[in-house]
Amino acid sequence: MPANKKLLMLPGDGIGPEVMGEVKRVIDWMDKRRTVSFDITEGLVGGSAYDAHGTPLADETMNEALGVDAVLLGAVGGPKWETLPFEVQPERGLLRLRKEMDLFANLRPAVVFDALAEASTLKLDVVKGLDIMIVRELTGGIYFGDPRGIETLPDGQRRGINTQVYTTNEIRRVARVGFELARKRSNRLCSAEKANVMEAGVLWREEVTKLHEEEFSDVELTHMYADNAAMQLVRNPKQFDVIVTDNLFGDILSDEASMCTGSLGMLPSASLGEADSSGCRHAMYEPVHGSAPDIAGQGKANPLATLLSFGMCLRYSFDMMDDADLIDQAVQNVLNAGLRTADIMEAGKKEISTAEMGEALLAELDKLAA
Ligand code: IPM
Ligand code: MG
Numbered sequence: 001m002p003a004n005k006k007l008l009m010l011p012g013d014g015i016g017p018e019v020m021g022e023v024k025r026v027i028d029w030m031d032k033r034r035t036v037s038f039d040i041t042e043g044l045v046g047g048s049a050y051d052a053h054g055t056p057l058a059d060e061t062m063n064e065a066l067g068v069d070a071v072l073l074g075a076v077g078g079p080k081w082e083t084l085p086f087e088v089q090p091e092r093g094l095l096r097l098r099k100e101m102d103l104f105a106n107l108r109p110a111v112v113f114d115a116l117a118e119a120s121t122l123k124l125d126v127v128k129g130l131d132i133m134i135v136r137e138l139t140g141g142i143y144f145g146d147p148r149g150i151e152t153l154p155d156g157q158r159r160g161i162n163t164q165v166y167t168t169n170e171i172r173r174v175a176r177v178g179f180e181l182a183r184k185r186s187n188r189l190c191s192a193e194k195a196n197v198m199e200a201g202v203l204w205r206e207e208v209t210k211l212h213e214e215e216f217s218d219v220e221l222t223h224m225y226a227d228n229a230a231m232q233l234v235r236n237p238k239q240f241d242v243i244v245t246d247n248l249f250g251d252i253l254s255d256e257a258s259m260c261t262g263s264l265g266m267l268p269s270a271s272l273g274e275a276d277s278s279g280c281r282h283a284m285y286e287p288v289h290g291s292a293p294d295i296a297g298q299g300k301a302n303p304l305a306t307l308l309s310f311g312m313c314l315r316y317s318f319d320m321m322d323d324a325d326l327i328d329q330a331v332q333n334v335l336n337a338g339l340r341t342a343d344i345m346e347a348g349k350k351e352i353s354t355a356e357m358g359e360a361l362l363a364e365l366d367k368l369a370a
Contacts, residue, residue, distance in 0.1 A: 264288060
């Protein structure tokens with residue numbers, strides 16, 4: 001058997017621990033099948049880390065994250081920590097992980113499951129069969145640019161500053177991920193920026209165009225202003241296959257795309273670093289939804305986005321395509337069987353708890369693997 005895969009679980013805050021609990025059951029299931037073994041360690045991130053250590057991510061946890069094959073994260077944040085100083089808010093823990101692991105490529109698929117197509121606020125024919133992939137740059141841009149801060153002016157007013165910065169290499173490496181994914185899908189890439197307003201957007205467009213000419217001329221490339229992309233996403237989302245965009249636009253467009261699917265509770269994500277010569281890369285997998293403090297601890301959370309994120313982990317970190325397909329298929333089967341957590345409940349379906357959803361998934365996995 002190959003060496004054990006090292007996983008660091010960071011359940012985080014709110015519903016994070018509950019949804020992560022269901023992933024642990026799937027991992028146990030896989031361990032029992034003995035096709036693969038995981039060495040799992042667990043750590044704190046976000047508000048729970050602040051409560052224990054006075055920081056949203058302890059240095060030891062950061063170091064552990066750098067040493068494992070993949071990190072699985074639940075969610076961070078909650079009202080309890082909203083009034084903390086900016087530097088120790090739960091989100092800083094997440095941003096530190098992204099930055100120090102250099103997870104520059106954030107893959108956010110927005111897929112409409114047939115069984116849930118009616119749940120979208122958009123018309124059925126607009127979203128049915130939707131399957132797009134947003135590739136969001138994750139370690140640069142205005143999220144991390146300097147200068148930043150809040151300063152007081154001589155006349156007593158205050159001024160808040162953030163800076164949009166991108167270098168050639170930052171643009172090229174994330175665009176490359178977009179082109180490569182497009183090749184494995186419908187071979188179409190749309191790059192979104194604001195080249196009509198921002199120099200960083202002009203550079204973005206130029207570099208993506210150059211890379212296209214140099215290495216990816218077989219892929220169909222289009223450019224779109226990010227505001228137009230936001231509009232097109234609700235007008236006709238199926239025109240897109242892969243979208244590549246910067247950190248801030250990607251944050252916004254991926255939330256929008258998630259709502260096309262009607263169920264934020266269903267969307268996974270992968271954040272990837274550069275592969276080394278042996279193909280290994282830092283990686284972190286997390287659901288797109290937040291910590292949902294209003295329903296935390298009540299067994300109401302939907303664990304499917306976190307389970308699908310684990311599926312992405314199998315796919316992108318461990319090259320275990322069959323097992324990843326198995327998880328995707330099991331999710332579809334439980335949905336087709338009419339089982340729903342509260343967030344995706346519809347008339348005529350059966351509402352079940354977080355743990356029951358986990359059990360239903362395991363039962364499907366048993367059937368599929370039999
Ligand atoms: C996301 C979130 C984060 C972001 C927050 C929690 C810092 O909205 O992952 O999309 O803005 O990147
Ligand atoms: Mg966001």
